[in-house]
Amino acid sequence: MGDVMYRSEDLISVLTEDHREIRQLFTELEHLSGGESLRRTLTDQLIVEMVRHSVAEECYLYPVSLARLPDGGHLAEAALDEHHRLEEILRRLEADDLPDDRFAQLLSSLITGTRRHIDEEEREIFPMLARHVTEEELVELGKNARCSKSCAPSRAGHEGRPLLQVLLHSGAGLADRVRAYLCGGDAAYPGPR
Numbered sequence: 001m002g003d004v005m006y007r008s009e010d011l012i013s014v015l016t017e018d019h020r021e022i023r024q025l026f027t028e029l030e031h032l033s034g035g036e037s038l039r040r041t042l043t044d045q046l047i048v049e050m051v052r053h054s055v056a057e058e059c060y061l062y063p064v065s066l067a068r069l070p071d072g073g074h075l076a077e078a079a080l081d082e083h084h085r086l087e088e089i090l091r092r093l094e095a096d097d098l099p100d101d102r103f104a105q106l107l108s109s110l111i112t113g114t115r116r117h118i119d120e121e122e123r124e125i126f127p128m129l130a131r132h133v134t135e136e137e138l139v140e141l142g143k144n145a146r147c148s149k150s151c152a153p154s155r156a157g158h159e160g161r162p163l164l165q166v167l168l169h170s171g172a173g174l175a176d177r178v179r180a181y182l183c184g185g186d187a188a189y190p191g192p193r
Helices: 011-030 036-068 072-093 100-132 135-150 162-168 174-183
Strands: none
Touching: 011 036, 011 100, 011 135, 036 072, 036 100, 036 135, 072 100
């Protein structure tokens, strides 16, 4: 992102921090040597983190991109399409009886697609935001994104986050439950197509 310095609370920094956490979960899953229970726990954490991040981008990054960036409509539409494709893979990873080879195939597809998506955002969208949106606006968007994520469930095992356990064990698909929780059941929200 060149020589531009970002404050930790601006939108670019908040989303970049998410990207690092998602990449770390990918690394943990890629080097997993534990059993089915650990795989399920890490997969559930990944699903929650990716959906929380997607919702933050869809509420804050893509609207400002659409409104302020050259060709922002195309950028936002392409990114949303990628979110929908990746979220469909997350739904498939939720299956309890997923054979190891199918899990590995889906995970590989998810990791490849997500890394490409993250790289494109960091290489193309974030530098354009820094040029076309004021630092004050980016800080305000970042605070809003961080606030919306702070009231959402976080990684499994964190103290004080019982809602995550409710979401993990409530029966419906995890990705759908997290998205519904974050969006308050808003039918107008741009969920999967």
